[in-house]
Ligand SMILES: Nc1ncnc2c1ncn2[C@@H]1O[C@H](COP(=O)(O)OP(=O)(O)O)[C@@H](O)[C@H]1O
C-alpha cells in the first residue's frame with residue numbers, strides 16, 4: 001500500500017458551513033428525534049365511523065357512493081375523472097385484500113366515536129371497495145389471484161361491523177399541520193404530479209393570504225422533491241399568475257406537459273416564446289396509471305403462513321398446526337381453507 | 348383483511364441498518380461494504396441488500412454480469428418441478444427488483460459463509476424505478492421490504508441486514524427506510540451535504556410519526572471524506588461537534604477521513620478485497636475499525 005495521499009486543497013471562499021445552517025438542521029433533527037406517535041393512538045374503529053374529508057379535495061373526484069356502488073354511472077358528469085380515480089382504488093383494494101392495511105390512515109377525533117381523516121383517504125376508499133367488490137381465486141399454479149367483481153347488492157352492514165386500524169390524533173391539529181401530515185402521509189399512498197401541484201398551489205395561496213411566501217423547505221418535506229427541484233417548484237408557484245405559466249400549469253394537470261417544461265417556462269424571460277415553442281410540438285403521451293402486479297400473486301410461502309396466523313382467531317390456529325409450510329401445494333390448500341374461515345368470520 | 352397488530356409490525360430480533368443520504372458520492376456504498384465486512388468479522392449473520400441500480404455494493408459480493416444483472420442463482424435447477432411453484436424469473440436469477448415486483452426473492456450465498464446477498468439489477472431496477480414514479484405509488488411498495496423481512500426465514504437465518512440506497516429519493520428508498528430498525532446518515536462536511544440533512548430529518552420525522560411499532564433509531568451521522576487540512580471542513584466539524592449542539596452526541600467519531608485507501612479498496616478488483624485484510628497499521632483500517640465499532644455497538648445495543 002502506498003502512503004495515504006490527501007485530497008488536493010482548494011482555495012476556500014467559505015470558512016465552513018454557516019452556523020445558521022447547522023442550527024437549522026440541528027433543530028429539524030431534534031424535532032424528528034422527539035417526534036413520535038404519542039400524538040396519536042392507533043385504534044380500530046368501524047369503517048362507518050370514518051369521515052373521509054371536510055370537503056371533497058380538488059384532486060379526488062370519486063365519492064363514497066361511487067365506491068360502494070363499484071362503478072361510475074354513465075351519465076355522471078365527471079365520468080372520465082372518476083374512472084381514472086377508480087382504477088387506482090381498485091389496484092389498491094387488491095393489495096389491501098391481499099396483504100392487509102399495513103399503513104393505517106391518519107385522522108383526528110370528532111365528538112362521539114367518529115373520526116375525520118387527514119391522510120389515507122384513498123386507502124380507506126380502497127378498503128371499502130375491497131369489502132364489497134374484490135373476489136379471490138385460487139390459481140392452479142399456486143397462489144391466489146384477486147380480481148374486481150362488482151357486487152350489485154353490497155351489504156352495507158359490513159361498514160358497521162368491519163373494524164380498521166386508524167391513527168387518531170387526539171386534538172385537531174392546526175390547518176397547516178393537517179395539510180402537511182396529509183401530504184407526507186399521502187406520499188406513502190402514491191401521489192400524482194397533479195395532486196402535488198394542487199397541494200402546492202393551495203399552500204401557496206394560503207401563505208400569501210397570510211402575507212407570507214412559500215419556502216423551498218416546505219416542499220422538500222412534503223411532496224418529496226429534492227432541494228434543487230424545490231427551487232423550480234417555488235419559481236413555478238410564484239410565477240403562477242403569469243398567463244403562460246398558468247396555461248402550462250393547466251396542461252401539466254391534464255398530463256399534457258411535463259413538469260420540467262413547466263419549470264422551464266416559469267424560469268424563462270420570454271415565457272410566451274418558450275411556451276409556444278414547446279407546447280406546439282407533439283409530445284409522447286404520458287402514461288396513465290397502470291395496474292401493478294405486487295401482491296396479486298402470493299408466492300411467498302412464509303408470508304402466507306404469517307398471513308394466516310395473523311388474521312385468524314387464536315382458537316382456530318390448531319386447524320393449521322399440521323400443515324407442511326415448505327410444501328407449496330399444502331400451503332395452497334391451507335390458504336383456501338383459511339380464506340373460507342376468514343370469510344365466515346368477516347363476511 | 349385485518350391489520351397486523353403492533354407485535355407483527357416489529358421484528359423479534361432482526362436488525363436492519365439502512366445507509367441513506369439523498370446526496371450521491373458521500374460514501375454510502377463504500378460504507379455499506381465496510382460495515383458488512385465488519386459485522387461478518389464480528390460473527391454476525393449478515394444479509395446485504397442493494398437497491399441502487401448502479402450495483403456497486405452487489406459487485407463486491409456477487410459476481411455480477413457485465414450488463415449489470417445478477418448471475419444465475421446457484422440453487423436454480425430448471426428440471427426441478429417445484430420451481431414451477433416458486434418461479435425463478437427467467438433466466439434463473441433473483442434481484443431486488445423481483446422483491447419489489449413479485450414480493451419474493453431468494454438471497455444469494457456468497458464467498459463468506461455468514462453473508463447472504465440480494466443484488467440489484469441495473470436495467471430492471473432502473474425501469475421499475477421509472478415506472479413506479481408514474482403509477483399511483485402503492486403503499487405496499489413502501490411496506491414491502493418490512494413485510495418480507497418479517498418472514499421466518501429472515502428472522503431465523505439473519506442477524507442483521509445492511510441496505511445500501513441510491514442517491515435519489517424514491518418509494519424504494521422509502522421502503523428501505525420503512526424496513527429499517529436503524530438509520531445511518533453519512534455526510535460530507537460541506538454546505539450542501541449538511542443542509543441536505545434537513546431532508547433526512549424530515550424523512551426520519553415522518554417515519555417516527557407514522558410507525559405503529561418501534562421507532563426508527565438514528566445510529567448517527569458519520570462525517571465522511573473528512574479533510575482536516577481544510578479549514579472550512581474543520582470549522583464545520585467543530586461546530587457540529589460543539590458542546591450543547593444537537594449533533595454532538597449524534598456524530599460518530601472518528602470521522603471517515605478522505606483517504607486514498609478507501610477509494611482504492613472500493614474498486615471491484617481491489618486486493619485485498621477487504622480493508623480489514625490490510626496491514627494493521629493502515630490508517631484507514633484503524634479508523635474504520637473504530638467507527639464501525641461505534642456503529643456495531645449502537646445497532647446491537649439492546650443485546651446482553
Ligand atoms: N473516505 C473516502 N476517502 C476517499 N474516497 C472515498 C471515501 N469514501 C468513498 N470514496 C470514493 O468516493 C466515491 C463515491 O463513494 P461511494 O461510496 O460510491 O458514495 P455513494 O454510494 O454515497 O454515492 C467512490 O469512488 C469511492 O471510492
Ligand SMILES: [Mg+2]
Nearest residue numbers: 375376399512
Ligand atoms: Mg452508492
